[in-house]
Amino acid sequence: DIQMTQSPSSVSASVGDRVTITCRASQDITTWLAWYQQKPGKGPKLLISATSTLQSGVPSRFSGTGSGTDFTLTISTLQPEDFATYYCQQASSFPLTFGGGTRVDLK
Amino acid sequence: EVQLVESGGGLVKPGGSLRLSCVASGFEFSAYAMNWVRQAPGKGLEWISYISASTDRILYADSVKGRVTISRDNAQKAMFLQMNSLRAEDTAVYYCARSANSGLDPWGQGTLVTVSS
Numbered sequence: 001d002i003q004m005t006q007s008p009s010s011v012s013a014s015v016g017d018r019v020t021i022t023c024r025a026s027q028d029i030t031t032w033l034a035w036y037q038q039k040p041g042k043g044p045k046l047l048i049s050a051t052s053t054l055q056s057g058v059p060s061r062f063s064g065t066g067s068g069t070d071f072t073l074t075i076s077t078l079q080p081e082d083f084a085t086y087y088c089q090q091a092s093s094f095p096l097t098f099g100g101g102t103r104v105d106l107k
Numbered sequence: 108e109v110q111l112v113e114s115g116g117g118l119v120k121p122g123g124s125l126r127l128s129c130v131a132s133g134f135e136f137s138a139y140a141m142n143w144v145r146q147a148p149g150k151g152l153e154w155i156s157y158i159s160a161s162t163d164r165i166l167y168a169d170s171v172k173g174r175v176t177i178s179r180d181n182a183q184k185a186m187f188l189q190m191n192s193l194r195a196e197d198t199a200v201y202y203c204a205r206s207a208n209s210g211l212d213p214w215g216q217g218t219l220v221t222v223s224s
Contacts, residue, residue: 034210036152043202043214044152050209087152091209094166096142096154 002026002090006099012107019075021102023088028068032092035064035073038101039084048073049091078104109133109213111203116218119193127188127218129203137181140164140206143188145199146217153199156188157206171197193222 003026013019023033031051036044046055048064051071061076075082083106088099115127129141143156156177157166165177176189186203200219204211 032209036210043204043217044211045214046208046210046212048210049212053208055208055212089152089210094154094157095168096144096157096211098152098154101151 001095002029002093002097004088004090004097004099006088006102008102009100010103010105012105013078014107015078015080017078017107019078019082019104021073021086021088023066023071023073023099025069025071025090025092029090029092031067032090033064033066033071034089034091035062036087036089037082037084038087044087047086075104109205111205111213111215113201113203113215113218116201116220118221118223120224121194121222123193123222124189124191125193125220127190127201127203127220129186129188129215131184131186131205134205136184141179141186142204142206142211143177143186144202144204144211144214145197145220146202147196147199150199158186190220193220195222198222 005024033051035048038044052064063074065072085101085103087101110132113129140159144154155168155171158177174192179186200217202214202217204214
């Protein structure tokens with residue numbers, strides 16, 4: 001199975017800050033990497049697929065980069081509605097696996 | 108609107124069974140593969156099962172293999188998860204999610220399964 005390691009596990013930030021979350025795969029997944037946002041009591045929402053493809057309706061302040069084993073999700077200017085938990089997920093092979101999550105909360 | 112709605116969760120004793128349902132609307136259900144993903148209380152996401160659009164490919168996580176069965180009814184736009192021999196560690200919110208765009212989208216709101224005596 002492909003292990004996904006996400007860091008940090010939590011980050012405290014202020015509105016307007018730039019936030020970067022990293023995700024590392026235990027083996028090469030080329031660009032088969034997705035990012036999700038989850039708010040309390042809700043199902044996850046797909047933000048980015050194939051490493052860098054922003055889903056329809058997702059603000060352009062979200063961006064994704066990387067390839068192979070190392071990937072990054074960046075929120076360029078944090079907004080109040082962005083406080084949530086973020087997960088990466090590899091889509092290269094089954095079983096699909098997720099990173100442990102990064103909680104973004106208010107400093 | 109593309110939507111998935113899960114149901115069937117509840118409180119069950121260890122060793123018991125439950126059947127979860129996921130009803131789809133707003134898209135051509137029969138054209139998409141589907142998945143079940145669970146989240147234990149306060150924990151991360153764990154994929155547990157996949158079913159292709161035509162049901163010719165079915166996959167399970169090792170953690171549930173032999174105890175759960177995924178199925179779908181394309182005419183009813185529904186997917187199911189039959190869960191047997193439930194354990195305390197199966198306690199989680201269970202989400203259904205559509206395979207799309209090399210990710211899972213959308214997800215339902217989830218249904219809570221609690222395994223406890």
